Amino acid sequence: MVRSNAEVAALLQEYADLLAITGGDAFKARAYEKAARAIDGFPTDVAGLDTKGLQEIPNVGKSIAEKIVEFLHTGQVSIVEEARAEIPAGVRELITIPGLGPRKALILHQELGISSVAELLDALDDERLRDLKGFGEKTEANIRHGIALLQQAGGRILLGAAMEAAEQVIAALSEVTGCRRCTYAGSLRRMRETIGDIDILVAAEHSAPFMEAFAALPNTAEVIVQGEKKTSIRTTKGLQVDLRVLPPAAWGAGLLYFTGSKAHNIRIRELAVRHKLKLSEYGLFHTETGRNLASRTEESVYARLGLPWIPPTLREDRGEVAAALRNALPELVTEADIRGDLHTHTDLTDGVASLADMVDAAAARGYTYYAVTDHAPDMAMQQMTDAKMLAQREQLRQLNGKYRKLHLLHGTELNIGPDGEVDWPAEFLAGFDLCVASVHSHFNQSRDQLTKRLVRACENPHVKIIGHPTTRLIGKRPGIDADFDAVFAACARTGTALEINAHPERLDLNDEDILRAKRHGVKFAVNTDAHATTHLPYMRYGVGTAQRGWLTKDDVINAWPLPRLRRFLAQGRSA
DNA sequence: TTTGCGAGCAAATCTGGAATGACTTCCAG
Numbered sequence A: 001m002v003r004s005n006a007e008v009a010a011l012l013q014e015y016a017d018l019l020a021i022t023g024g025d026a027f028k029a030r031a032y033e034k035a036a037r038a039i040d041g042f043p044t045d046v047a048g049l050d051t052k053g054l055q056e057i058p059n060v061g062k063s064i065a066e067k068i069v070e071f072l073h074t075g076q077v078s079i080v081e082e083a084r085a086e087i088p089a090g091v092r093e094l095i096t097i098p099g100l101g102p103r104k105a106l107i108l109h110q111e112l113g114i115s116s117v118a119e120l121l122d123a124l125d126d127e128r129l130r131d132l133k134g135f136g137e138k139t140e141a142n143i144r145h146g147i148a149l150l151q152q153a154g155g156r157i158l159l160g161a162a163m164e165a166a167e168q169v170i171a172a173l174s175e176v177t178g179c180r181r182c183t184y185a186g187s188l189r190r191m192r193e194t195i196g197d198i199d200i201l202v203a204a205e206h207s208a209p210f211m212e213a214f215a216a217l218p219n220t221a222e223v224i225v226q227g228e229k230k231t232s233i234r235t236t237k238g239l240q241v242d243l244r245v246l247p248p249a250a251w252g253a254g255l256l257y258f259t260g261s262k263a264h265n266i267r268i269r270e271l272a273v274r275h276k277l278k279l280s281e282y283g284l285f286h287t288e289t290g291r292n293l294a295s296r297t298e299e300s301v302y303a304r305l306g307l308p309w310i311p312p313t314l315r316e317d318r319g320e321v322a323a324a325l326r327n328a329l330p331e332l333v334t335e336a337d338i339r340g341d342l343h344t345h346t347d348l349t350d351g352v353a354s355l356a357d358m359v360d361a362a363a364a365r366g367y368t369y370y371a372v373t374d375h376a377p378d379m380a381m382q383q384m385t386d387a388k389m390l391a392q393r394e395q396l397r398q399l400n401g402k403y404r405k406l407h408l409l410h411g412t413e414l415n416i417g418p419d420g421e422v423d424w425p426a427e428f429l430a431g432f433d434l435c436v437a438s439v440h441s442h443f444n445q446s447r448d449q450l451t452k453r454l455v456r457a458c459e460n461p462h463v464k465i466i467g468h469p470t471t472r473l474i475g476k477r478p479g480i481d482a483d484f485d486a487v488f489a490a491c492a493r494t495g496t497a498l499e500i501n502a503h504p505e506r507l508d509l510n511d512e513d514i515l516r517a518k519r520h521g522v523k524f525a526v527n528t529d530a531h532a533t534t535h536l537p538y539m540r541y542g543v544g545t546a547q548r549g550w551l552t553k554d555d556v557i558n559a560w561p562l563p564r565l566r567r568f569l570a571q572g573r574s575a
Numbered sequence B: 001t002t003t004g005c006g007a008g009c010a011a012a013t014c015t016g017g018a019a020t021g022a023c024t025t026c027c028a029g
Helices: A005-022 A026-040 A062-074 A078-086 A089-094 A102-112 A117-125 A137-152 A159-173 A208-215 A248-259 A262-274 A298-304 A320-325 A355-364 A386-400 A447-459 A484-494 A511-519 A533-548 A562-570
Strands: A181-184 A198-203 A220-226 A230-235 A240-246 A277-280 A283-286 A292-294 A369-375 A407-415 A434-438 A463-466 A497-501 A524-527
Touching (some): A005 A026, A005 A062, A005 A078, A005 A102, A026 A062, A089 A102, A089 A117, A117 A137, A159 A181, A159 A208, A159 A240, A159 A533, A181 A248, A198 A248, A208 A220, A208 A230, A248 A277, A248 A283, A262 A277, A355 A369, A369 A386, A386 A407, A447 A463, A447 A484, A484 A511, A497 A533, A511 A524, A511 A533, A524 A533
Parallel strands (some): A369 A407, A407 A434, A434 A463, A463 A497, A497 A524
Antiparallel strands (some): A181 A198, A220 A230, A230 A240, A283 A292
């Protein structure tokens, strides 16, 4: 069954946006926003709950619970429909542009009748914004820049959303009689940070039942093409999904071909040609005789070309074929190697789950250690105090005895200020098992300032991990412009690990930065930055990104046994 | 609209920088 929480959360967030645009009660808008966040991070499917059950969720009261029930029964909510009728969807789209908020969006709509990004671009070109109150040259430039950022994503969706959609399709097709194998291929299997369209492969003798089942899926909005070998659909969310049904004997060759990348495929086809062989999606063939030499598994195809199996995350033509020929492929870190998460939050700051619930979820994942790292006081909104942090530490120490296998670490996520300073004096920092430090503001400093700022944070002996180092948000905000080679060198020199933030909106560092940083001799921490129990599984995307950066478990500090991790955390700290 | 304290009503995360244009909007988490 489709998990409804994300849909309900999206609807509540939409209503909150519409309230903000129409200038309704700000507290009401915020109430809907808070409820949306709570439901998104709620571990149980809300579709199975009644109004009473829904009200058990924090920040969901009677009124919102009734609206959720209305949505679950009828697929819509009347007051949301009324608000939609008043504010065109395009106006809401305007506030997704960085630099444009609800106030200005409403002015654009009321004064100039703008109700889409395209109309806004036209108005910018005609210089029609100049005369509006509150708009100037700088605002114009900001809006243009924001639109360019949005368009860069070019219709691609985030890895996490693509994976969820693919797994729903796979679950459905795996139930069809005659399904021998079913999996995803393409850039999704290579764990690229954004996905253009989803490729699903099925191994079966007969394709027709799969093509029919695929076209009839509940989330299918439109069938683009339907044939014997391939069917393409568009989902209700506008995402294209392609299904290909392969004969079981050609599974390996097909999977290899449709996984790509194109550049990797070209590279191994060249290798085949040199061996007087021909590689296609149907198999590896002898050029002269046409005899099929390998096709059933990927391993057999690679082996016949004199190669070990190459993990999909390496298939980008970045030297993986040459390394495979030398038998020098790295032994990549896997999700099973990860022993703990070192950057997570609770509802003491901006998380939505309690300490006890987060720790329970970590234990269920089989971790041997787990760090809680709530925000520190310099992020004023979090209203952190020494007393609150110490009380949490006490609560954590008491929980520590509850689990046989899981060891809890008390940490914090510090804010790296404009000058590179962090929250709290050294004496207080010495009390933590682990300090992550991250940039959260002042992104537009000069390159020189940003570099010095990050280097200074690395030089703080209590800072052991730099969180989301570039602070980019994929498709929304570019990374900061620092001299990262200088930062990586400082990390290596000071024994500071770089985070690979596993949240699908961040994936920060990205694969290319990881490769560069590794050359400097840096260690890494793959962390989820979880704000809900449902975020802990994002670890897979972080590990996929680490693999794309060619990392082994020796490179990743949270793949180490606890004593080795502790030695790393203690380095340079005298306290 | 929700929550908490107390049984209906008050309060609800902050804070500073930047841009714009003279006080407001937007942004970061």
